[in-house]
Amino acid sequence: MVFNSYTFIVFFIIILILHNLPFSWRAKKINLLVASYIFYAAWNPPFILLLWLSTVVDFFVGRALYQQENINKRKLLLVVSLIGNLGMLCFFKYGTFLLENFTTLVNLAGINYHPAKPNIILPAGISFYTFTTLCYTIDMYKRKSEPVKSMLDFSLFVTFFPHLVAGPIVRPPQLVPQFENPHQASQKQFLNGLFLLCLGLFMKVVLADSLLAPAANMVFNSSAQLRTIDAWMGVLAFSGQIFFDFAGYSTCAIGVASCLGFVLPQNFMYPYAAIGFSDFWRRWHITLSSWLRDYLYIPLGGNRKGSFRTYINLMITMLLGGLWHGANWTFVAWGALHGLYLCVEKFVKDVSTAKVSTLAYANVNEMPGSAILRNKHLSNLALAMMTFFFINVTWVFFRSPDFTSAWRMLNSMFSPIKAGTALLSTLAIIEVCIITFLMVLAHWLMKNTKVLAVAEKLPWWLLGIAWSIMILLIIWSQESSSSFIYFQF
Amino acid sequence: MTAPNFLKAGILTIVLVVLSVASWELHLRSSGLRPSYDDGESLWADKRAMVYMPSDKATVFIGSSRNKFDLDIKTWEDLTGEKVVQLAMEGMSPLPVLDDLAADQKFAGKLMIDVTEGLFFSASPRNTSEPKTRIAYFKKRTPAQRFSFLVNHVVESQFVFLDKNFFSMNAMLEELPIPRRGGVFALPWGCPIEFGRVTFDRQNIMTEKFLRDTSLQNKVTGLWNFYRSISTDKPASGATLDSFINVVVKDVKLIQARGGNVIFVRTPSSGPYLMGEKMGFPRTQYWDRILLATGRQGIHFEDYPATAHFQCPEFSHLKQADAIIYTQNLVSILQQEKGWVFPHKPMSRP
Numbered sequence: 001m002v003f004n005s006y007t008f009i010v011f012f013i014i015i016l017i018l019h020n021l022p023f024s025w026r027a028k029k030i031n032l033l034v035a036s037y038i039f040y041a042a043w044n045p046p047f048i049l050l051l052w053l054s055t056v057v058d059f060f061v062g063r064a065l066y067q068q069e070n071i072n073k074r075k076l077l078l079v080v081s082l083i084g085n086l087g088m089l090c091f092f093k094y095g096t097f098l099l100e101n102f103t104t105l106v107n108l109a110g111i112n113y114h115p116a117k118p119n120i121i122l123p124a125g126i127s128f129y130t131f132t133t134l135c136y137t138i139d140m141y142k143r144k145s146e147p148v149k150s151m152l153d154f155s156l157f158v159t160f161f162p163h164l165v166a167g168p169i170v171r172p173p174q175l176v177p178q179f180e181n182p183h184q185a186s187q188k189q190f191l192n193g194l195f196l197l198c199l200g201l202f203m204k205v206v207l208a209d210s211l212l213a214p215a216a217n218m219v220f221n222s223s224a225q226l227r228t229i230d231a232w233m234g235v236l237a238f239s240g241q242i243f244f245d246f247a248g249y250s251t252c253a254i255g256v257a258s259c260l261g262f263v264l265p266q267n268f269m270y271p272y273a274a275i276g277f278s279d280f281w282r283r284w285h286i287t288l289s290s291w292l293r294d295y296l297y298i299p300l301g302g303n304r305k306g307s308f309r310t311y312i313n314l315m316i317t318m319l320l321g322g323l324w325h326g327a328n329w330t331f332v333a334w335g336a337l338h339g340l341y342l343c344v345e346k347f348v349k350d351v352s353t354a355k356v357s358t359l360a361y362a363n364v365n366e367m368p369g370s371a372i373l374r375n376k377h378l379s380n381l382a383l384a385m386m387t388f389f390f391i392n393v394t395w396v397f398f399r400s401p402d403f404t405s406a407w408r409m410l411n412s413m414f415s416p417i418k419a420g421t422a423l424l425s426t427l428a429i430i431e432v433c434i435i436t437f438l439m440v441l442a443h444w445l446m447k448n449t450k451v452l453a454v455a456e457k458l459p460w461w462l463l464g465i466a467w468s469i470m471i472l473l474i475i476w477s478q479e480s481s482s483s484f485i486y487f488q489f
Numbered sequence: 490m491t492a493p494n495f496l497k498a499g500i501l502t503i504v505l506v507v508l509s510v511a512s513w514e515l516h517l518r519s520s521g522l523r524p525s526y527d528d529g530e531s532l533w534a535d536k537r538a539m540v541y542m543p544s545d546k547a548t549v550f551i552g553s554s555r556n557k558f559d560l561d562i563k564t565w566e567d568l569t570g571e572k573v574v575q576l577a578m579e580g581m582s583p584l585p586v587l588d589d590l591a592a593d594q595k596f597a598g599k600l601m602i603d604v605t606e607g608l609f610f611s612a613s614p615r616n617t618s619e620p621k622t623r624i625a626y627f628k629k630r631t632p633a634q635r636f637s638f639l640v641n642h643v644v645e646s647q648f649v650f651l652d653k654n655f656f657s658m659n660a661m662l663e664e665l666p667i668p669r670r671g672g673v674f675a676l677p678w679g680c681p682i683e684f685g686r687v688t689f690d691r692q693n694i695m696t697e698k699f700l701r702d703t704s705l706q707n708k709v710t711g712l713w714n715f716y717r718s719i720s721t722d723k724p725a726s727g728a729t730l731d732s733f734i735n736v737v738v739k740d741v742k743l744i745q746a747r748g749g750n751v752i753f754v755r756t757p758s759s760g761p762y763l764m765g766e767k768m769g770f771p772r773t774q775y776w777d778r779i780l781l782a783t784g785r786q787g788i789h790f791e792d793y794p795a796t797a798h799f800q801c802p803e804f805s806h807l808k809q810a811d812a813i814i815y816t817q818n819l820v821s822i823l824q825q826e827k828g829w830v831f832p833h834k835p836m837s838r839p
Contacts (some may be wrong), residue, residue, distance in 0.1 A: 007636040210657075214659070421672075424673065426668060460497040478657035
């Protein structure tokens with residue numbers, strides 16, 4: 001079930017009514033659990049079994065991991081959990097990809113092997129709930145937190161429908177304590193939640209699906225060599241589409257949870273205002289990047305084992321982060337580019353830190369360009385624009401179905417194609433330009449605040465007008481029920 | 490902002506949204522428009538799921554827009570006592586749907602195939618992509634999509650403004666007088682809204698305004714001419730035509746072998762459009778050949794005085810008044826000449 005559908009509206013109204021009836025807290029939690037299973041089953045009922053399996057295995061393995069004193073048995077239990085979770089993910093998400101690559105390799109070795117293409121359906125959100133359960137068992141292994149006492153609370157933690165299929169990726173301490181005591185939304189929480197739900201739907205339905213997706217799809221689905229302006233407009237359109245689609249989903253999820261009285265972690269913080277790539281990953285898909293940092297980068301050694309190992313760890317983390325997004329080498333290339341950016345950024349920072357310390361006694365005012373450098377706001381803006389530019393280059397690999405298409409697109413973007421094909425209409429170009437400009441401007445102006453904080457400062461009538469414009473545009477766009485891009489990850 | 494202030498903003502939002510939507514709806518209704526259904530993949534999939542009705546309870550229709558304009562569903566259902574399952578698609582070849590029905594072991598019903606030669610014998614992906622998309626959607630429909638369709642049906646039946654083709658944001662932005670970019674393909678104009686309103690059964694009906702206003706009719710004929718001028722597709726011939734015929738023969742045999750009943754229909758066209766069709770697709774090489782190869786019966790509108798005289802307002806589709814007469818004659822020909830029996834027709838009931 002997707003948030004932007006009539007089914008969800010009916011479903012959510014029923015859930016709100018049930019959650020606000022005078023039932024016991026346990027009954028309300030059972031309602032939410034059943035609702036979460038219905039939410040998931042509405043997509044493909046048999047895959048509920050996978051969710052159950054993952055939940056039951058990790059609940060008992062997690063508890064045993066925490067209680068077991070024998071180090072070998074603990075390691076064995078951890079391996080069981082990792083094999084269970086990652087094995088499931090590997091089979092469903094990477095099964096076809098692995099087989100294709102294996103076939104290519106053996107064919108290159110001269111062995112004539114051509115297996116039938118497996119018909120594996122990817123369960124929605126498997127990457128998200130696998131990471132949710134995985135962090136629980138790893139935490140139990142490290143004894144970072146207490147095991148969840150109740151199977152009901154654990155099941156609800158894994159399955160809670162707002163975050164189930166596309167995050168935010170929650171950690172047990174962020175959500176489980178909220179299930180232990182009765183939660184009901186205050187009037188403010190409820191209204192904030194509704195506002196966020198509308199804002200998220202506006203981002204998804206109006207901006208991503210209605211205004212940007214047509215241009216992005218047209219450009220990326222084309223097999224022609226495009227004119228430079230068409231290629232750039234397509235990339236900018238996708239840049240906006242992926243942000244509004246995914247951040248829209250997260251905003252909806254946070255809003256829906258808030259209507260029910262729960263708090264989910266923030267997942268986006270105006271990423272296109274990022275100054276540098278490490279800043280970008282502090283603002284884009286925050287719960288995934290912090291997960292990768294805590295459960296991959298730091299265990300690999302982080303920055304504690306010298307510069308060279310730091311670079312290697314950064315690359316490994318980003319390559320696997322790329323692969324997490326999809327079973328295709330283009331996603332690995334996307335991750336590799338981000339890893340490379342982070343490495344270069346770290347190198348430049350290390351070098352400039354060393355230089356600054358040697359220049360500490362020099363007269364900075366006499367340095368060329370010092371006036372610009374002293375204007376922190378302007379130089380930050382320039383750095384943010386540069387970051388945005390390089391991020392756009394990475395989206396080419398993220399969106400292209402294969403490397404041939406990606407190279408063709410990069411070629412169109414960076415070398416003038418005289419006889420290139422013109423694809424986009426004047427209207428599409430105007431739409432992409434206006435939305436991209438407003439998006440980047442909004443990110444820049446709001447980079448250190450939150451949308452609710454801004455909304456709360458507005459006069460009530462102005463907020464009401466803005467809110468109603470969003471809803472009217474959602475109705476007017478008449479785009480409904482299309483899946484969120486991140487469902488496939 | 491305190492919670493009460495947020496509450497005031499919320500109440501203002503509801504008031505503004507309700508007033509705006511109501512005003513927009515009243516404005517559209519005042520211009521004489523009535524609700525029309527979005528004839529997209531979900532409505533098509535809903536009808537596709539109905540093909541499993543017993544063969545004495547329903548007839549399935551595939552083809553292109555002529556089937557949707559020319560068959561008056563109420564007339565058919567009143568005369569035969571059977572349901573119409575309309576699966577035709579505007580501007581599309583029926584062959585992907587025929588393939589799909591032939592491959593579906595559960596389908597063994599009555600099938601009427603509209604042969605609009607320019608589309609039926611077209612190998613262009615333009616004419617087959619949409620049917621393939623809809624078939625894929627039907628096969629992968631989730632429970633949530635089915636439920637959303639049910640809710641959508643209730644909502645759509647009440648509001649004129651929920652006409653995605655004409656009143657959605659993108660459709661209206663397209664109408665802005667923005668200069669066209671050189672080298673980018675664009676239609677000179679679209680079909681006017683009055684040309685066809687769609688019922689829940691997927692019948693297209695021309696409005697009274699369209700029938701009165703010749704400038705609207707000229708707009709549509711101009712569009713047909715534009716399509717013809719940009720088309721680089723030549724009528725299929727030789728091996729291409731043979732492969733078309735072979736596919737149809739194979740599919741028809743599969744359906745017949747399961748107990749199904751297939752019949753071909755050539756629906757009316759008129760004026761220069763009909764002349765062009767006759768020149769491009771001589772009857773002996775296309776229509777006659779398909780009947781001969783499949784061994785199935787066919788009803789060509791020119792063979793019957795009762796159906797040969799229609800004048801289509803834009804040369805290609807019937808107005809509803811004529812569609813009623815055409816459907817009455819079609820049912821009569823089927824019963825009297827083609828041996829079709831409708832056991833549930835009102836007059837045969839005790």
